Amino acid sequence: MSNTRPLHELSADELAVFRKEQQAAYDTLKAGGLKLDLTRGKPSAEQLDLSNGLLDLPTTYRDAAGTDTRNYGGLYGLTGLRQIFADVLRVEPEQVIAGGNSSLTLMKDVLTDLLLFGAVDSTRPWVQEEKRRFICPVPGYDRHFLLTETLGFELVTVPMREDGPDADAIAQLVADDPTIKGMWMVPTYANPTGDVCSQEVAAKLASMPTAAPDFKILWDNAYAVHHLTPQETKSADILSLAAASGNPHRPVMFASTSKITFAGAGVAFLAASKEQIEWFVKYLGVGSIGPDKVNQLRHIEFFGDAEGVLAHMAKHREILAPKFAEVQRILSEQLGGLGVAKWTDPIGGYFVSVDVVPGTASRVVQLAKEAGIALTGAGAAFPHGNDPDDTNLRLAPSFPVLEEVTAAMEAVATCILLAAAEKLAG
Numbered sequence: 001m002s003n004t005r006p007l008h009e010l011s012a013d014e015l016a017v018f019r020k021e022q023q024a025a026y027d028t029l030k031a032g033g034l035k036l037d038l039t040r041g042k043p044s045a046e047q048l049d050l051s052n053g054l055l056d057l058p059t060t061y062r063d064a065a066g067t068d069t070r071n072y073g074g075l076y077g078l079t080g081l082r083q084i085f086a087d088v089l090r091v092e093p094e095q096v097i098a099g100g101n102s103s104l105t106l107m108k109d110v111l112t113d114l115l116l117f118g119a120v121d122s123t124r125p126w127v128q129e130e131k132r133r134f135i136c137p138v139p140g141y142d143r144h145f146l147l148t149e150t151l152g153f154e155l156v157t158v159p160m161r162e163d164g165p166d167a168d169a170i171a172q173l174v175a176d177d178p179t180i181k182g183m184w185m186v187p188t189y190a191n192p193t194g195d196v197c198s199q200e201v202a203a204k205l206a207s208m209p210t211a212a213p214d215f216k217i218l219w220d221n222a223y224a225v226h227h228l229t230p231q232e233t234k235s236a237d238i239l240s241l242a243a244a245s246g247n248p249h250r251p252v253m254f255a256s257t258s259k260i261t262f263a264g265a266g267v268a269f270l271a272a273s274k275e276q277i278e279w280f281v282k283y284l285g286v287g288s289i290g291p292d293k294v295n296q297l298r299h300i301e302f303f304g305d306a307e308g309v310l311a312h313m314a315k316h317r318e319i320l321a322p323k324f325a326e327v328q329r330i331l332s333e334q335l336g337g338l339g340v341a342k343w344t345d346p347i348g349g350y351f352v353s354v355d356v357v358p359g360t361a362s363r364v365v366q367l368a369k370e371a372g373i374a375l376t377g378a379g380a381a382f383p384h385g386n387d388p389d390d391t392n393l394r395l396a397p398s399f400p401v402l403e404e405v406t407a408a409m410e411a412v413a414t415c416i417l418l419a420a421a422e423k424l425a426g
Helices: 012-031 045-049 052-056 079-089 103-117 142-150 167-175 199-207 238-244 274-287 293-303 306-335 361-370 402-425
Strands: 036-038 096-098 133-138 154-161 180-185 216-220 251-256 268-271 341-343 352-356 373-375 392-395
Touching: 012 402, 036 402, 045 306, 052 293, 079 096, 079 251, 079 268, 079 293, 079 306, 096 274, 103 142, 103 216, 103 251, 103 268, 103 274, 133 142, 133 167, 142 154, 142 180, 154 167, 167 180, 167 199, 199 238, 216 238, 238 251, 268 274, 293 306, 306 341, 306 352, 306 402, 352 402, 361 373, 361 392, 361 402, 373 402
Parallel strands: 036 373, 133 154, 133 180, 180 216, 216 251
Antiparallel strands: 096 268, 251 268, 341 352, 352 392
């Protein structure tokens, strides 16, 4: 790459030369027959291998309390596992339910119950409200948006910042509008930016006046222990903050072992006020006679305690950190100083968020696809897949091996540069 100045400073002739260089690099890329994938944040096979010991567990079918895990019952989940993840999530064991393998399923169940029955602090079921709206920090998690949209909520966006969502904007929205029934939140290493909600922002969200008396914060702590550095950031203590503010039923927390052990055979958790836990179990029992307790027992034996979870995650970090470092190296070396992109440098989570020249994100995805690199669709981190500026890309380097991350990122950088040159050349 001959140019090292911001592209917008180049003359028309210089930009034409630069564009020609990038087109040639891209043509070579296409001829390479690549087949690479940076779409979803899945654990790699190497990460999944870390949990293969689960396949030889449990060594017994009774837990420490004598529960026969082979039989029906136990809607709350096994006490031992609830204790371990209460310690991990920094809540009380009686505030935690251990369920099936999917936290997203728990989120769907909570929202469905809110619609059909209302919450412990509701005056009526949400489905009886004439209009229902939900706040979505952006960029954010596409499955959150799809779930609430599918259930009939209108989605309202607010900006995501380095210390969490714009709490002042949220407070203004909810103060006078009773149709806004809740908000999504990924507090630690947010998807896709990697941002962390500060204790101060969490305190504002927990204490702000809301026109809806049953306003909910769906606190998806999916990446609570997914650290990329030895600096193990703690999540804000939303349950305590809400209780201290007189809004104990406002937050509902979710987590799972999906990216800790086996993505398809882990355990999901729900944490909330004791009253809200009882509310959830009441309706859970209508359609379930208990979770997979054998799987829960094998997780108890595998981890032992909360320290066992953290030690296990340190092994994940050894695999993931070099891949994220490679993403940063290539973006910096290939794009740095050219004014064509800015990106996050997360210290945890599964994603890197990249903002390219406005109006070119879709073009980057198209160029990458034609060159054999699968990227998450532009706009995926926004409700309805609509990024109004067509600028955001979500990169997920976890699944490919390191050599493939290198090849894919070099290709992505070329696509970003070519799309930028095309745009600026008009």
